[in-house]
Amino acid sequence: MFKISEDGIKKIKQELSRYEVKESAIIPSLYLAQKENNGWINTEVICALAEVMGLPESKINEVFKFYTMFNQKPVGKYHVQVCTNISCALNNSRELANHICNELKVRFDEVSPDGRFTISKVECLGSCGTAPMMQVNDRYYENLTSESAMNLLRGMK
Amino acid sequence: METKLLTEFYHLEEFKGLEGYKKNGGYAELAKALKMQPQQIIDEVKASGLRGRGGAGFPTGTKWSFLPKNNEPRYLLCNADEGEPGTFKDRLMMERAPHQLIEGMIISAFAIGSKKSYIYVRGEYHYPISVLRQAVKEAYDAGFLGKNILGSGFDHDMDVYSGAGAYICGEETGMISSLEGLKGQPKLKPPFPAVQGYLRKPTIVNNVETLAAVKYIIRDGAQAYRKHGTEKSPGTKLFSLSGNVMKPGNYEVPLGYPLIDLINKEGGGMKAGRKLKAVIPGGSSAPVLTAAEVEKANLDYECLGGMGTMLGSGAVIVIDDSQCMVDMLGVLTHFYHHESCGQCTPCREGTGWLNKILHSILEGKGRLQDIELLEKVADNMKGKTICALSDAAALPVLSFVSKFREEFEFYVREGRSKVKGTTYAEMHH
Numbered sequence: 001m002f003k004i005s006e007d008g009i010k011k012i013k014q015e016l017s018r019y020e021v022k023e024s025a026i027i028p029s030l031y032l033a034q035k036e037n038n039g040w041i042n043t044e045v046i047c048a049l050a051e052v053m054g055l056p057e058s059k060i061n062e063v064f065k066f067y068t069m070f071n072q073k074p075v076g077k078y079h080v081q082v083c084t085n086i087s088c089a090l091n092n093s094r095e096l097a098n099h100i101c102n103e104l105k106v107r108f109d110e111v112s113p114d115g116r117f118t119i120s121k122v123e124c125l126g127s128c129g130t131a132p133m134m135q136v137n138d139r140y141y142e143n144l145t146s147e148s149a150m151n152l153l154r155g156m157k
Numbered sequence: 158m159e160t161k162l163l164t165e166f167y168h169l170e171e172f173k174g175l176e177g178y179k180k181n182g183g184y185a186e187l188a189k190a191l192k193m194q195p196q197q198i199i200d201e202v203k204a205s206g207l208r209g210r211g212g213a214g215f216p217t218g219t220k221w222s223f224l225p226k227n228n229e230p231r232y233l234l235c236n237a238d239e240g241e242p243g244t245f246k247d248r249l250m251m252e253r254a255p256h257q258l259i260e261g262m263i264i265s266a267f268a269i270g271s272k273k274s275y276i277y278v279r280g281e282y283h284y285p286i287s288v289l290r291q292a293v294k295e296a297y298d299a300g301f302l303g304k305n306i307l308g309s310g311f312d313h314d315m316d317v318y319s320g321a322g323a324y325i326c327g328e329e330t331g332m333i334s335s336l337e338g339l340k341g342q343p344k345l346k347p348p349f350p351a352v353q354g355y356l357r358k359p360t361i362v363n364n365v366e367t368l369a370a371v372k373y374i375i376r377d378g379a380q381a382y383r384k385h386g387t388e389k390s391p392g393t394k395l396f397s398l399s400g401n402v403m404k405p406g407n408y409e410v411p412l413g414y415p416l417i418d419l420i421n422k423e424g425g426g427m428k429a430g431r432k433l434k435a436v437i438p439g440g441s442s443a444p445v446l447t448a449a450e451v452e453k454a455n456l457d458y459e460c461l462g463g464m465g466t467m468l469g470s471g472a473v474i475v476i477d478d479s480q481c482m483v484d485m486l487g488v489l490t491h492f493y494h495h496e497s498c499g500q501c502t503p504c505r506e507g508t509g510w511l512n513k514i515l516h517s518i519l520e521g522k523g524r525l526q527d528i529e530l531l532e533k534v535a536d537n538m539k540g541k542t543i544c545a546l547s548d549a550a551a552l553p554v555l556s557f558v559s560k561f562r563e564e565f566e567f568y569v570r571e572g573r574s575k576v577k578g579t580t581y582a583e584m585h586h
Binding site for chain 2: 018019020021022023024025026027028030031059062063066067068069070084085086087089090091094095098123124125126127128129130131135138139140
């Protein structure tokens with residue numbers, strides 16, 4: 001059964017008193033819970049949050065389902081998000097995304113057998129002048145080539 | 158040539174921190190503004206002709222004057238949910254000059270009488286968020302935020318809020334819903350946010366670049382600000398140049414600057430052996446221009462509006478002759494389908510159908526009547542929904558199909574791309 005850590009509960013309580021309404025703390029609390037649950041969120045996590053926040057599960061759940069940065073299924077240790085929107089597509093980002101999947105022998109949005117990687121194609125990340133690019137967990141890697149992207153990823157253990 | 162008004166010191170690493178910012182003129186205009194009457198600041202911004210830099214181009218001073226004239230609490234909300242494909246200027250501004258935005262915001266908050274502001278930043282911008290949070294802390298420590306700012310008696314609190322991945326939150330009422338802890342779905346207008354916004358209180362939502370520009374209007378005065386740009390589109394603007402161009406990047410030029418110069422002079426032109434085919438001048442929602450039209454286009458609201466497109470967020474996306482327009486439109490229909498919030502039927506269903514029809518063409522299963530169907534569906538999506546996302550999804554389709562019809566017809570007839578010679582599957586799998 002998933003439980004939020006003591007430290008996590010403390011931080012959520014801070015968020016609850018930070019804004020004019022409690023509901024504004026849902027997004028920050030979902031981020032926190034996602035981190036504590038290895039990068040994704042399920043019903044157990046929603047229930048745990050509802051209890052700590054004193055909000056109905058439905059309210060938390062509808063926010064969770066609306067935003068793409070909350071993962072609805074498990075992801076690898078490194079979540080590799082390759083932008084395939086227009087400026088990146090003009091600079092061959094879809095070919096890059098396919099190349100990464102082929103090299104790492106994993107399908108899009110699935111976890112590699114060793115648990116290290118999930119590769120996703122995502123919409124514009126605001127890095128259009130440095131295309132193609134990928135976001136790995138919280139960090140941007142820009143001006144990529146197939147080689148440089150693979151070198152970076154192979155170094156992530 | 159670039160005219161560096163906002164970006165003058167962006168090359169300096171120290172400009173990011175409070176000390177380096179102050180050394181280069183930082184917070185001087187805050188001190189000046191706090192000695193002015195709030196109405197004087199609003200009048201100056203009105204006189205400057207500053208227009209919203211996020212996409213809609215609405216006059217900022219006019220927006221501010223929609224606030225009720227009473228003592229009701231009001232909020233200032235900075236729109237930093239930069240998500241319009243092709244746009245990356247706000248990110249640069251937040252990363253290089255967080256205090257410039259904060260100073261512009263405090264001046265604006267003072268003008269409109271707001272004691273509380275939020276900077277709503279898209280969640281993917283982890284680094285800009287960390288830079289901003291650090292800068293807000295520095296501003297509090299230095300007495301630029303909090304109680305009795307610089308002894309003026311004006312109190313103001315500021316917080317940075319992270320979004321969580323939704324293009325629609327860049328729409329101001331969608332952003333308000335999101336900040337209220339709800340799904341980021343837009344609200345029906347009227348009432349406009351200036352009357353009933355965040356928590357139903359009067360709220361002004363302005364883009365990062367708009368708020369930062371306020372500092373320079375206070376510094377130089379409205380008349381000096383108007384020396385840049387054109388009569389109806391005064392000032393400078395940051396343009397995000399991307400796509401098939403030699404030197405992509407952010408460039409600050411006066412409004413009215415020739416589009417072809419931005420591409421050839423600032424952007425270094427096309428790659429060797431390639432020709433210009435098309436340009437999307439204002440972010441992915443702006444109708445596309447052909448190479449011939451680009452020659453006549455100036456980067457101001459009126460000129461681009463007159464050509465049936467828009468300045469939008471100032472994201473100039475350059476497409477060369479190696480690109481298949483059917484394929485590129487497929488990228489855009491996929492995006493709008495993914496980002497439709499699902500609230501209004503014409504948009505939720507329409508974006509889905511546009512994407513399905515387009516991808517059936519791309520897979521070689523298209524029929525000639527599908528091209529007309531695309532136009533018919535897109536036409537039915539315009540002006541029928543709560544927010545502009547539906548129109549934003551329809552306009553690229555209508556402009557791509559009408560201006561590059563031959564490519565679409567070839568793809569349907571031959572089952573492959575006229576430019577690439579192959580099918581979508583062969584291009585990308």
